[in-house]
Amino acid sequence: MSVDYTEETLAALCEKHAGLVQMLVNRHLSRAESREDLVQVANLGLIRALRSFDPSRGFSFSTYAVPVIEGTLRDHLRRAGTLSVPRSLRTSAARLARARALLGEEVPLSRLAFEAGITEEEAVLASELSVSPASLSELEEEGTLPAAPDAGYDAVLDRVMVEEGLSRLEKRDAALISLRYFHGLTQEKTARVLSMTQVQVSRAEKRILTYLRKLFG
Amino acid sequence: MKQLIRNKISATFEAKSENEALSRILVAGFLMPYSVSLEELGDIKTAVSEAVTNAVVHAYRDREAGDVRLAVRLSENGLLSITVTDYGCGISDVLRAREPFFTTDREHERGGMGFSIMETFMDAVRVTSVEGRGTRVVLKKRLTL
8 A cells, every 4th residue: 555755756746746735735824833844744744645645546646635635734733733822821721621620511611710710711712722632642541631742743653543544444443533533522422423332432442542553563 | 483683693714724723712702601511512612613624624625715604693592503604615415425434535534424423412403515606504502591
């Protein structure tokens, strides 16, 4: 499933697809990231697409490459996003998390804000910082706050593992991993979507992660 | 019979991933006065996120990025209605697109779970689409106010 290229060929191919890369990068420009950084990340995705492209599937390369590059960019931004958050917002998020642990899920956000001693506006923004699992190892440590975001390249490798692995999984297992990893749902919510119990999701997840780790050992 | 509107808001933004969080913030801010439980709020935000992400990822994939419109409406009797509209390529076979696990080969990592998530967390999901013209997703949930 993997195509090998020489360094020169890769460089030439990156040049050739520079227009496509620019178009996709343009959709993700924000104050937080420089264009150069995003182009670098997108090119990592492009190289991945070049290596895994299978022309016999009937797609043109551009058609295939777009979601791969898009996914790489989105993944990078999801991880890097927390770096550009002002400290005060992070403090508010921590206070909110503590209030939430104390008061539970049935209270409204306005009550939580009051208990946390922050404004409702802060609470709305801070509740966006509550994180979803961002890597497979974090999935395994459900309940711990994630560490500092991975370096860009590690994040791409992690994604490679999950994406490659997804295609080898049964539909239901792939759906489970997709819900947990790409959609960032808790085990409870994943269970609701798949009509399973949370315990079943937990067991299945352990089994699938063990399998994926063996695959990429 | 048209329900009395308690409150409504609408916003039009670029089909860019940075606006996914913005759409969640809009909905959370809108619902703040109505004492929706954290759990329910999270569910609604997730459903909106999926609809907006669908538009960002798919609607303009073969063309220049366009607009996404988000409209939120709360009726006096507690019916929340959220509409996500794009003006992009449209879905050729909506029934098939809504099947769990169905995915166009291009988006295999999201695994075709977007609609399943919306249906799980909202009371009703209606999708209308015209190829080449756009797609409209209406999410409804009855809130206890």
